[in-house]
Amino acid sequence: MFSCNNYLSGLSLLGVLALASANRYESEVMNQAMVDGASHTIQVDDDFVICDVDIEVDIVRGNSSAVHIDLSFGGMTVDLANVELCSLNAIFDDSSTTTVDSVVGCVSYGTYQPQGSLSVFNSESSQGSWTLEFPSFSGFNILTQWAVILTPCEGAGTGDPHFKTWANKWYDFHGVCDLVFLSNPKFAQGTGLEIHIRTKARYQYSYIESAAIQLGEDILEVGAYGGYMLNGISNADLDKLDKYTITHQMVSSKQSVFIVELGEGKQIVIQSFKDLVSVKTVGASFEEYGGSMGLLGEFGTGQWLSRNGTVMSDADAFGNEWQVLETEPKLFQMERFPQHPVQCTMPSHGKVGRRLGESIAEAAAEKACEHWGDLKDQCVYDVMAAGDLELAEAGAF
Ligand SMILES: *[C@@H]1O[C@H](CO)[C@@H](O)[C@H](O)[C@H]1NC(C)=O
Ligand SMILES: *[C@@H]1O[C@H](CO)[C@@H](O)[C@H](O)[C@H]1NC(C)=O
DSSP, rough: OOOEEEEEEEETGGGGGGOOOEEEEEEOOOEEEETTEEEEEEEEEEBBBBEEEEEEEEEEEEEEOEEEEEEEEEEEEEEEEEESSSSEEEEEEETTTSSSSOOOOOEEEEEEOOOGGGGGTTTTTTOOEEEEEEEEEOOEEEEEEEEEEEEOOOOEEETTTEEETTTSSSEEEOOEEEEEEEETTTHHHHHHHEEEEEEEEEETEEEEEEEEEEEEEEEEEEOGGOEEEEEEEEEEEOOOEETTEEEEEOSSSSEEEEEEEETTTEEEEEEEEEEEEEEESSSOOOHHHTOBSSTOTTTTTTOOOTTTTTTTOOHHHHHHHOOTTTOOOOOOOOOOOTTTTTTOBOTTTSOOOGGTTTOOHHHHHHHTTTTGGHHHHHHHHHHHHHTTTTHHTTTTO
């Protein structure tokens, strides 16, 4: 009865891997007359932690009425609108700068900031009954259709390197060393999940050159051009990591994708595009990641937690905090300088500037990155830093 489709709400960095996607759950097309106290529920079965909620509502064919619309979920209720209207074809989105109070006249199309804040649902699990309620209104209107649009919290590391915390917020860390991307010893009743990444400097920028993921006793290491090792053996047969199914696909001679299936649609995706490697999670719930630590921050909040649990505020200090320690297991087969206690090598002059990629004209990069939406600037930066226009193509995947 309800359909869910995945659509792209913005392409990110070297993007392939870090596509920010939202799940849309829509009601059937209805002709439900709204009367005082009417409501309609959409049941969401998927279970992931939410980073953003938008609500789409289509109301038609009414005469002018005072309409009050609420959204309820998990025992919390948010006021969407309390307005005079006839028809409304609206997306309620906290980040809109148009308040719903400005709805006037008989037909209103647009994206509006709701009266209450939908952010109260952030960090909650998506699973359950989402209910649109009409506590009161005068007049006669019909609810045609509505939808709940949920953006899962997903961690990622890609590009320059840029990292996306569990709160879907990006930051940069340019230190060169081995880093704890994610550590959760409690994963799957003690099976354990560890992901390390290795960064590398090139000219004056840095990128992720390889990633290693350990599930139980099995370790998969992925490097440039899709090269991989399973438990130290190059190109070993690859169908399981511990008990988890893994698929491996060469998308093109430049691009390879490894997908670890954690069940119920949740995945860890490791990808290489030429010699750049990215890692991201698809869907994420407390069951897999609750209590995890590392460069993605605290699960549920995305706060930058140090090893001792204090909250950090400086990206360089936070990145360095998660250098793989000499006391920790080494996931990569070959050691590479620097290894703790030698600290990460930091770029010589703080922020790396755009001038680095002078070999590519900014205009050409802008053009190549046009389809990257919100993250176009990051794309332009990476293309110019790497001096490689093909990086922009990767986003089309
Ligand atoms: C709106 O339409 C309903 C149903 O036709 C009618 O009962 C009501 O009086 C109308 N209200 C206004 C304000 O025109
Ligand atoms: C906790 O970790 C932070 C970051 O490394 C450090 O600055 C702080 O001194 C530590 N606090 C304690 C009590 O160890």
